[in-house]
Amino acid sequence: MPGGRLTGEDRRRIAEGLSEGLGYAEIGRRLGRPASTVMREVTRNGGPEAYGADRAERATRERARRIRQDPPRPPRPPRPAEPDGGHGRDPREVEDFAESFTTLLEQQGVPRMAARVLVALYVTDSGALTATELVQRLRVSPASVSHAVAFLEAQGMIRRERTAGARRERYVIDDEIWLRSTLAAVQMNAVLAAASRRGAEVLGATTPAGARFGTSAEFLLLMGETLQEVMERWRQGHRPSGNAAGG
DSSP: OOTTTTHHHHHHHHHHHTTTOOOHHHHHHHHSOOHHHHHHHHHHOTTTTTHHHHHHHHHHHHHHHHHHOOOOOOOOOOOOOOOTGGGGGOHHHHHHHHHHHHHHHHTTTTTHHHHHOOOOOOOSTTTTEEEEHHHHHHHHOOHHHHHHHHHHHHSOOEEEEOOOTOOSSEEEEOHHHHHHHHHHHHHHHHHHHHHHHHHHHHTTSSSHHHHHHHHHHHHHHHHHHHHHHHHHHHHHHOOTTTTOOTO
16 A cells, blocks of 8 residues: 555565566655655665565565564654754654655765765755764764765865854755866866876877777866866856855
8 A cells, every 4th residue: 555565566566566667756646655665675676676575575574584584773862852942843854855855865975974964954944064063863883974074075075063152063065066076076077187198199099998088088078168168157157155166
């Protein structure tokens, strides 16, 4: 039934939807279930290319068997409430969305802990949390948070901020997260393009290997120029918000 556990019939219909090229949202509508439920089911059972209804059903039964055999875990403490009360949002729905968005970032190559930290900041209205708050929300070690933060800072996706008079730093996300991330990608493209041009020179532009590097350099330069144009259009159409990066 909608809202309950997925049945074998549900899994068969998910497999059929994937074979038709449907997205998670459309498959979810057909089943009367959230898209995030479908995404989790597919992700934990091989992904869109390898998902199979029978195999997913067997894997689910095996996981349930292992859970029954494992000793019960102590109940987890409730997550810290939003300082502003959450604006009347459904906490379970927010957590469900956060989990599905984390999975999506993982599929794009973001390490899981970094994705969890990023999403924890993303869904917080203030866009800022201390290391202690992240540890409490995610129920992980301070070292895990530290490593995730270092990765996200290197990608230009978050920044550190120290409020006047406060001893602790906060990690901040704002409206320009993807702008800064794209800028970091453009800078890396420029480095790769220069290296590719050098590779073409060393290997010989008329040789197959040299031509391969030369073609790569052309593509990387074109992509960098295009992304630069996109960022400029975005800047022209958006005024910096109060949380804009760079402060």
